[in-house]
Amino acid sequence: MMPATIATPARSGPPRNMLWTVDQFHYLGDLGMFEGRRAMLIDGVIVEEGPMNPPHAIAATKTEDLIRETFGKGWHVRVAKPLVLGQATDPEPDVAAVRGKPADYPTHPTTAALVVEVSDTSFRYDTTVKLEAYAAGGIADYWVVDVNARQLHVFRDPTPDPAAAHGYAYATRLTLGPSDTVAPLAAPGAAVAVADLLP
Amino acid sequence: MSSAPASAVPHLPFPPPGEPRPFFWTRDQYHRMGTLGFFVGRRVELVNGEVVEMSPKGWPHVVGCRKTADALDRAFAGTGWVSRQEPVVLLASEPEPDVAVLPGRFEDYTGHPETALLIVEVADTTLDYDTTTKAELYATAGVADYWVVDLAGRRLVVFRDPRPVPDGGAAYRRKLTFGPDDAVAPLAAPAAVVAVAGLLP
Numbered sequence: 001m002m003p004a005t006i007a008t009p010a011r012s013g014p015p016r017n018m019l020w021t022v023d024q025f026h027y028l029g030d031l032g033m034f035e036g037r038r039a040m041l042i043d044g045v046i047v048e049e050g051p052m053n054p055p056h057a058i059a060a061t062k063t064e065d066l067i068r069e070t071f072g073k074g075w076h077v078r079v080a081k082p083l084v085l086g087q088a089t090d091p092e093p094d095v096a097a098v099r100g101k102p103a104d105y106p107t108h109p110t111t112a113a114l115v116v117e118v119s120d121t122s123f124r125y126d127t128t129v130k131l132e133a134y135a136a137g138g139i140a141d142y143w144v145v146d147v148n149a150r151q152l153h154v155f156r157d158p159t160p161d162p163a164a165a166h167g168y169a170y171a172t173r174l175t176l177g178p179s180d181t182v183a184p185l186a187a188p189g190a191a192v193a194v195a196d197l198l199p
Numbered sequence: 200m201s202s203a204p205a206s207a208v209p210h211l212p213f214p215p216p217g218e219p220r221p222f223f224w225t226r227d228q229y230h231r232m233g234t235l236g237f238f239v240g241r242r243v244e245l246v247n248g249e250v251v252e253m254s255p256k257g258w259p260h261v262v263g264c265r266k267t268a269d270a271l272d273r274a275f276a277g278t279g280w281v282s283r284q285e286p287v288v289l290l291a292s293e294p295e296p297d298v299a300v301l302p303g304r305f306e307d308y309t310g311h312p313e314t315a316l317l318i319v320e321v322a323d324t325t326l327d328y329d330t331t332t333k334a335e336l337y338a339t340a341g342v343a344d345y346w347v348v349d350l351a352g353r354r355l356v357v358f359r360d361p362r363p364v365p366d367g368g369a370a371y372r373r374k375l376t377f378g379p380d381d382a383v384a385p386l387a388a389p390a391a392v393v394a395v396a397g398l399l400p
Binding site for chain 1: 217218219220221222223228231232235237238241243244249250251252253254324325327328
């Protein structure tokens with residue numbers, strides 16, 4: 001069944017690219033349009049990232065394993081799976097810790113207790129465009145693993161910010177190095193060693 | 200005069216490292232989405248891998264298109280046929296130019312044309328887009344003669360001599376502007392006299 005489209009009000013002006021809804025984006029994925037590609041939907045625009053370099057892939061695997069271990073029972077970890085933030089945004093985060101079991105989500109989750117993006121050459125995008133999407137989506141704990149600088153950036157406290165694309169940004173920003181540890185907000189007793197996230 | 204099968208167009212390689220980039224649709228995927236009903240109620244073209252929505256047509260645009268098509272019908276009688284907002288397959292894109300002059304006879308075609316003797320876009324609210332993005336597309340596809348009817352400015356902008364540019368693609372080397380008192384001969388119909396005033400509302 002054809003998902004509903006984003007209404008385009010009749011207007012004059014320059015031509016513009018057609019925008020997609022989350023449902024259309026997922027439907028296109030089901031049709032195999034993104035086979036072998038890393039596609040995501042940001043503000044109605046389908047964007048594509050290049051293939052992962054080995055350090056990126058290693059960090060992603062280490063991060064996935066560590067987050068799964070840290071959160072343990074009562075949570076499940078989703079890797080590059082849909083996370084629906086509004087009608088037109090699904091960034092398909094590298095790693096997301098979601099409460100409960102997969103079967104608890106017959107439709108895709110709309111929030112996560114922790115989102116981690118592993119950044120290689122996409123660092124700027126992950127700490128600006130994606131960051132604002134996660135802040136506006138109410139993600140309380142957003143981490144970016146910078147594999148090149150070997151740092152972990154932790155973003156917390158999404159707060160209204162008129163300068164941000166969707167009106168929200170993170171009020172708290174920490175930059176941690178390989179010898180630091182950090183506890184996810186939703187697993188405060190844990191101690192995640194930054195070095196264990198890096199390649 | 201048949202068109203290449205849509206599946207013959209290769210998909211672009213992966214994007215280079217760095218910023219994510221807009222997903223590049225192939226013609227094949229674009230057609231499939233159309234068949235599935237994704238574009239019902241929308242007027243779209245495929246330009247450089249993106250599905251672009253056309254602006255609603257105002258009356259001046261309708262008049263400009265009709266007058267231009269009629270004038271070019273006369274200018275190319277016997278050498279080509281004129282299409283109006285119909286697909287032209289150019290590289291991996293499928294724009295629907297306001298007016299296009301295609302070589303030969305319409306009856307000999309079995310699919311969308313892949314070359315054009317002349318392409319004309321009528322610019323109501325789209326002058327910027329037509330003189331930049333569209334110009335780049337048509338130059339890269341090797342369209343020798345590309346015109347933009349500037350309705351608001353009441354002039355005709357003519358782009359010719361497409362040449363490759365260093366970063367890939369091509370650009371028109373020559374850009375000429377004509378006013379309502381001028382006349383222009385299309386490159387592919389040099390004996391014809393097309394009065395600019397005859398293209399404008």
